Amino acid sequence: MSRYAAAHIDPQGPGDARPTALQIVQHEGFKGKLTGKVAVVTGVSSGLGIETARALAATGATLYLTARNLERAEAALADIFDSSTMTLVQMDQASLESVRIAAQTILSQTSQISLLIANAGVMAIPDLSLLKSALLAGSSSAFQSRVVMLSSAGHRVGGINSSDNYHYQKGGYNPWAAYAQSKTANVYMANEIERRYGSQGLHAYSLNPGIAATGIIGQLSSEEIMGMLQDEAMLKAQKGLDQGAATTIYAAISKDLEGRGGLYLNDCSEAEMGEQDGDRMSGKSAPHSFDPKNEARLWKDSLELVGLSD
Template structure:
């Protein structure tokens, strides 16, 4: 059982006994310990992305940070941005071409990556919207963009793995994955109609879980592990516009992300769905979409393999 299980049993709100992201870094003894290693984080212009960056900055890692709006990201990260250790890269996750360019930019500066945090995402778009490739927007932004990004950075992640710290991919899913699984291969983008914003969100978040599971299955033997998770409290807007209580809530909200990224309890093992800084229990489909448990469909090797194969085709890659 995780050392952080007890404080999550009866949460009292922002600032309670639950750990913050920075506390995880300190508890794990990682302050300044990742100097010389590279971490990549997507979606750093607001909310949990900022708190994730703050905590990872304390590890000493060199950070490559992506955002659709660079000006917004620069303003949000102004208090911690250090050009010598952080590089901002523009990436619009609704555009596969933008993802490719961002990956090329990063790989032109480093050949070894030890950590990829897939943080960016959108939620419950009210009407069916398609990208220029005909992909449903939530599925494209939350899943396909990160799938392509991972595959383009994969060689660097494998090269960056070491016996002391095996490379990790941390994918922010959501308790919302419990609402439903993935569609059939001919209906990922609601080609057959009946679009529902929450069902589409659930599909994209289940896809996040499946991607992490399949990464683990394919690459664990090469020292590359992956985790999906439900993050904690989230909020929008630049940190300077939030109250101190909201900022504390965000710091606690990013704790599970940082736990997945560096926890020694997880070293050498992945393919896990995490919640509240620990491995989540397997749950039944009980009608509670915000349950901390994973859904019954969360671990499904056949659908995971099917999604991987279909995703390769959608982003124009071969296996």
Template sequence: MSRYSVAHADPQGANDARPTAMQIIHDEQMEDKLVGKAVIITGVSSGLGVETARALAATGATLYMTARDLDRAKSALGDIFDPHRMELIHMDHTSLESVRTAAQNILSKTDKITILVCNAGVMAVKDLQLTDQGYELQFATNHLAHFLFFELLRPALLAGSSSEFQSRVVIVSSSSHRMARGLGPSDNYHYQKGGYDPRGAYAQSKIANVYMANEIERRYGSQGLHATSLNPGIIATSLGRHMSEEEIQALLQNPMVQKFQKSPEQGAATTVWGAVSEELAGKGGLLLDNCAVAARGDYDENPLGGDAVPHTYCAEDEARLWKDSLEMVGLSSEN
């Protein structure tokens, strides 16, 4: 049983007794324990990215943080931004070239990375939108950009692993991955055959996040590079910027949503737990929920549920997605 099980047993809304990201750092006794280590966080212009950065900064690590709008990110980070051990780097997740440039920028400054947090994302894009490369916007932003970023940073992540702290990749997914019923066919990731649905497209991108973490563990876990994915919970952030005000208000006024809703500080807790917890040392290929490894259950579409469902783990689809993703980002094989 998780040390946080009792706190999550009967949630009472944002800012209740459930842990915050900073509490995780304190409970794991990680203050100033990663001095000299490099940590990468994507999407720090608002919400969970900011709170993840706030907590991981307390470890003493050097933070390299990406955002599409650097001025907005610097404003959001506010007084936690320390230019002596933090750097903001431009990265547009809709552009694979921008991802390559950001990775090159980071690798010009460090050849060893200990933690990569894939946090940036988008959801509820109402109409089918394609990137310049012809990829569906949610799949491209949430999965392909992070996949390419990981592949480019992989040598540094392997080099940054040590016996005292093995490298970790933490990917923010969603309970929505449960609604995908597995990965779609390879020839329709981008709805080339029609049938676009905002919720379905988001769910597909989120199961891709889970499968990416699972496959990283399968390929590199034995080399000291581990990966987990997670459901952060219900948090009011700019992730819902494509939703109408009416949709947002209807959601936030739902009594069950109000009960389970977390503050951004609480929403980042599972991310930070995945990044630093002793319990996960040397482990990966796991879905996390409420600062614990998610229990395994049967299939259901409950958007408030956090359990893993049968298709959360599927070696065949994980391998297929990896192969297809390499091709989509222009890497015919791994070096």
């Protein structure tokens, strides 16, 4: 059992006893210990990305941080700019060309990367293929490279569509099913990375950061938001942003995970397997979370969709 399990038994809302991302760095003994290592984090202009970058800065790693709005990201991270080695790179996840340019910018300055944290969503998929060689080169016997994919408990609603219906071309669009598909895709990517590259020292993890006020609820109706605000259990489960980034940092540096990946994490621990009940509040993984056949299919289809070779 993870050393952090007890703190998550009885949540009392943001700022309770659950660890923050920075506390994970301290507890794991990584403060100042990643000097000379390179970490890439996508989506650092708001929410969990800011706290993830702030915690990684404490490790001493050299940071390459991507954001659509560089001014917003710079303002959000102003308190650590002077004490950290970091470079902000513009990237719009909706544009493959923007992703390519961002990757080329990073690779022009470093040939070795130890951490890739896909905080900004599934459109970080091209990053792996473009940064794969650097991630493999950045792995060492003391600290093997890691890719961290932010998924969600929302993945428990369902799996992925057929190859000819990822974008609901055949109709039947449902916003929660579409969200579940994108979050299952995050899990599948991590699993497939582990299967393909784990033996070469490149490991991958997917995780549920938990409920945090990141602005992701902006597309919900006022009725849905009011329902959430009146849900006492949900309010108690909610984390502060610094707590919401804790499982990401746990995946990135925990010694408990060294040398093994393909895991779905929740509350700074390896998650248990749950039932196929669609419970979006559960921290357990769904039965469809580990599916080698569909993981390989999605990997192949993803490369074809973005025009990359395996």
